[in-house]
Amino acid sequence: MRVVGVEDGLALCEAGGERREVEIALLDGVTAGDVLLVHADVGLVKL
Amino acid sequence: VRFVDEFRDGALGQKVAAQILGVVEPGRHYKVMEVCGGHTHSIYRYGVDDLLPDNVELVHGPGCPVCVIPMGRVDDGIAIAREPGVIFTCFGDMMRVPGSGGTLLDAKAQGADVRMVYSPLDALRIAKAEPDRPVVFFAIGFETTAPSTALTLKRARADGVENFSCMCNHVTIVPPLRALLESPDLRLDGFIGPGHVSTVVGARPFEFIPADYGRPVVIAGFEPLDILQAIHMILAQLAEGRCEVENQYTRVVPYDGNPAALAAMAEVFALRPHFEWRGLGFISQSALRLSDAYADLDAERRFPVPGVRVADPKACQCGEVLKGVIKPWECKVFGTACTPEHAIGTCMVSPEGACAAYYNYGRFARDRVVA
Secondary structure, eight states, X not given: OEEEEEETTEXXXXXXXXXXXXXXXXXXXXXXXXXXXXXXXXXXXXX | OTTTGGGXXXXXXXXXXXXXXXXXXXXXXXXXXXXXXXXHHHHHHHTGGGGSOTTEEEEEEEEOTTTTOOHHHHHHHHHHHTSTTOEEEEOTGXXXXXXXXXXXXXHHHTTOEEEEOSSXXXXXXXXXXXXXXXXXXXXXXXXXXXXXXXXXXXXXXXXXXXXXXXXXEEBOSHHHHHHHHHOTTOOOSXXXXXXXXXXXHOSGGGGHHHHHHOOOEEEOOSSHHHHHHHHHHHHHHHHHTOOOEEESOTTTOOTTOOHHHHHHHXXXXXXXXXXXXXXXXXXXXXXXXXXXXXXXXXXXXXXXOOOOOOOOOTTOOHHHHHTTSSOGGGSTTBTTTBOSSSOSXXXXXXXXXXXXXXXXXXXXXXXXXXX
16 A cells, blocks of 8 residues: 555555555655555554 | 466466376376475365376475364363453464364353453454453464464563463474474375475475485475476476485575564573474474563463363374375265264364365366265
């Protein structure tokens, strides 16, 4: 999913028109525009 | 779409298939197990096996988290769901897994407040919105989803959400692989390693497979070209007399995994001494419970659970399917009494289950002898 915004340890991500809040505690330096591999609303890795 | 389209290129797929043909010995039969249910799904969705030579057989492994949940654990979950006031949350496919007296969906129809969530964070949001009711999350999955549960429990603790708890059914991938390798009724030549699990644990935990059992492992992604390339890498190892762990999914999987995820898991979880797997029986140290530091968020300590072992229905052969001993269509009830709409076994419930993959993508009659 592509990150469109970051706030309070959560990233607002978008994929296929759907937007979800994703936990990014496992990743460093996530910013808007990053693409994340997401499982169960948790970002596991930056692609 | 970046990272997707370029891994679904049909012309490239034909080229990799030709390379595979170049490394197989004509007289030899190869059995390669894809460990992960996500791979099984992709293989049949895209027809990957149609591109393989006849003497390369794909065997489906136990890596579907819903499929390996035994009936007794479903009964335990339903017992908690029926406790007064409880809001019981779980992933959607889990709601359709049969226990001895029905599914969580049946319990919902009978009045229990069972809700589907896409994430444990959704369950935590419900707990915050309904502070007067206990909210339980039924956690399942391998090391892929365990970090999401761990982070949710850490967030619940940090935010002081006291009405939230978790029934932990997380399992680990290495012990069942070792059990399969010790199984006398299964001869495998190599493994397509689980890509998403490896994102968390890395490739290193699989080094025991070449070291102790002399079988190659290639960690693979989930697009058709990923899987084809991984099969080529396994067969090339066999042709060259090599045996090692290789990583095809380098765009996602670091060799040492995700240390932040592993640290969160180590803080929140502890290994259970043993855990029952559907079809595989009890396997030592193969599942996770909440650590003592998070015991107050453990639903199994907050609510009474029956904890009774329940045998699978006699007609159901999920166990043999999960071990790769039989193909789904060889099961007595496949496609007749057991369908995705009315599943008897777990392998037909989850989209990652081998039976559902065969059924949904039209392989239900493959090689079946018609009188």
